[in-house]
Amino acid sequence: MTGSLLAALASGLPWSLGVATLSWLAGAVLGLGLCALRLSRVPLPRLLAGLVILLLRAVPPLLWLLLAGAVAAAADLPIAPWAAAVAGLGLVAAAEMAEIYRRALSAVAAAQWEAAAALGLPRHSRIRDVLAPQLLAAALPAAAGLAAGLLRDSAIASLLGVSGIAAEADRAARAGAGPLASFAAAGALYLVLGLAVAAVGRRAALHLRAAAAR
Amino acid sequence: MNLDSGMRAAGVTVLAREPVLRLDAVGKRFGALVVLDDINLTLRAGEVVSLIGPGGSGRSTLLRCIDQLEPPTSGRVRVGGLSIEAGHPPTRAELSDLRRMVGMVFRSPGLFPHLTVLRNVSLALERVLGRGRVEAEARGLALLERVGLAGRAHHTPSRCSDGEQQRIAIARALAIEPRLMLFDEPTAALDPEPGREVLALMRSLADDGMTMLVATHELQFAETVSDRVVVMAEGRVVEQGASRQVIHDPRSDRARRFLDAVLNR
Numbered sequence: 001m002t003g004s005l006l007a008a009l010a011s012g013l014p015w016s017l018g019v020a021t022l023s024w025l026a027g028a029v030l031g032l033g034l035c036a037l038r039l040s041r042v043p044l045p046r047l048l049a050g051l052v053i054l055l056l057r058a059v060p061p062l063l064w065l066l067l068a069g070a071v072a073a074a075a076d077l078p079i080a081p082w083a084a085a086v087a088g089l090g091l092v093a094a095a096e097m098a099e100i101y102r103r104a105l106s107a108v109a110a111a112q113w114e115a116a117a118a119l120g121l122p123r124h125s126r127i128r129d130v131l132a133p134q135l136l137a138a139a140l141p142a143a144a145g146l147a148a149g150l151l152r153d154s155a156i157a158s159l160l161g162v163s164g165i166a167a168e169a170d171r172a173a174r175a176g177a178g179p180l181a182s183f184a185a186a187g188a189l190y191l192v193l194g195l196a197v198a199a200v201g202r203r204a205a206l207h208l209r210a211a212a213a214r
Numbered sequence: 215m216n217l218d219s220g221m222r223a224a225g226v227t228v229l230a231r232e233p234v235l236r237l238d239a240v241g242k243r244f245g246a247l248v249v250l251d252d253i254n255l256t257l258r259a260g261e262v263v264s265l266i267g268p269g270g271s272g273r274s275t276l277l278r279c280i281d282q283l284e285p286p287t288s289g290r291v292r293v294g295g296l297s298i299e300a301g302h303p304p305t306r307a308e309l310s311d312l313r314r315m316v317g318m319v320f321r322s323p324g325l326f327p328h329l330t331v332l333r334n335v336s337l338a339l340e341r342v343l344g345r346g347r348v349e350a351e352a353r354g355l356a357l358l359e360r361v362g363l364a365g366r367a368h369h370t371p372s373r374c375s376d377g378e379q380q381r382i383a384i385a386r387a388l389a390i391e392p393r394l395m396l397f398d399e400p401t402a403a404l405d406p407e408p409g410r411e412v413l414a415l416m417r418s419l420a421d422d423g424m425t426m427l428v429a430t431h432e433l434q435f436a437e438t439v440s441d442r443v444v445v446m447a448e449g450r451v452v453e454q455g456a457s458r459q460v461i462h463d464p465r466s467d468r469a470r471r472f473l474d475a476v477l478n479r
Binding site: 109125129137 | 312313318323
């Protein structure tokens with residue numbers, strides 16, 4: 001029984017990881033643009049970006065997922081449930097990543113940027129040698145935390161019919177494994193995966209710092 | 215002691231030497247606020263000039279205008295053979311040429327905390343002067359020896375004291391072999407002891423013939439190291455002349471008021 005429960009959960013694992021990873025990547029890219037708009041010197045895009053970020057962060061991810069699914073259905077878009085889930089979670093991730101980038105940028109002192117300009121470092125060197133390593137090292141732990149959160153939130157993608165750890169646990173519970181054992185095992189799996197992602201993020205940040213100093 | 219320091223010690227005039235910096239009617243406004251008004255100043259090779267004056271007199275802004283960190287709103291800045299006119303932003307190539315000729319040290323060292331001390335110093339040698347990594351690091355190490363911090367080469371800046379960080383910032387600015395060094399209150403944020411170490415380093419640079427424009431509140435440094443002192447107030451030059459004369463016998467009322475207040479006369 002335990003073996004079949006674990007096999008069921010393992011079959012959902014690629015879906016959960018896939019939805020979380022794609023959402024995170026979408027958030028990392030979209031968040032960069034959102035952050036750039038948020039820091040714009042032009043008031044209108046700055047204001048709009050601020051409102052979008054506020055909206056995306058204020059509404060629960062579950063609602064964004066349901067909205068993404070509803071929009072796809074209403075528009076009769078031939079979009080797979082997993083893609084709707086990635087769209088919903090990716091939007092939430094973009095808002096979070098924009099704020100992570102913004103905080104990381106503010107950690108790089110203006111004095112450094114000015115000193116780099118006064119040294120005559122070309123713009124690409126200022127970004128590659130000065131800004132990017134510090135930005136990545138500062139943003140990675142929080143970005144890893146977000147990845148762990150997305151992995152957790154991927155459970156609600158089952159509402160759109162996406163397979164995953166939670167969906168497989170539900171199926172196993174109904175098939176006779178019992179709700180307690182099934183959901184406890186799924187919870188433990190989410191916990192282990194979340195801790196692993198956070199640890200990888202921390203290690204990557206340390207590695208980046210060491211590599212940049214060389 | 216090299217030729218320049220010998221000349222300075224012997225009181226030989228520097229007037230015959232070529233100008234490294236020339237400011238013609240430089241002005242800077244932020245909206246309606248006039249921060250610099252009609253600044254005219256010439257520095258010749260090997261000359262050391264101190265800018266003194268009350269807070270808000272525009273000394274930092276003047277240095278930033280020279281290095282084009284702030285674009286002047288009127289006048290002309292000439293460094294070496296390069297001329298930059300207000301209202302005509304320098305091209306990327308001109309800005310690059312300017313920054314190769316001008317080294318700048320700020321009140322805050324602004325070291326890159328993720329890089330080693332050596333990498334802080336050698337980075338511009340690679341990225342600006344196009345030197346190879348090995349050559350750049352050898353030169354960086356020599357510069358760190360010059361400022362007495364070769365032992366810190368492989369540390370990160372956070373392991374260095376405030377005074378050491380400012381000396382590293384000076385080594386970093388020297389890496390591009392500038393013709394002119396701008397110092398913006400480099401000891402203002404330091405305790406007396408590390409401040410003295412930084413001033414001693416600046417004095418030795420002056421002895422080596424470096425052309426320097428120094429915004430400072432260290433009147434002893436201004437008097438003993440500078441060839442000339444320029445007093446600024448409310449964005450204008452209110453007096454300039456030989457260091458000793460300006461500090462001990464200023465002719466303008468505004469300079470006298472400032473110096474009397476500073477020296478408790």
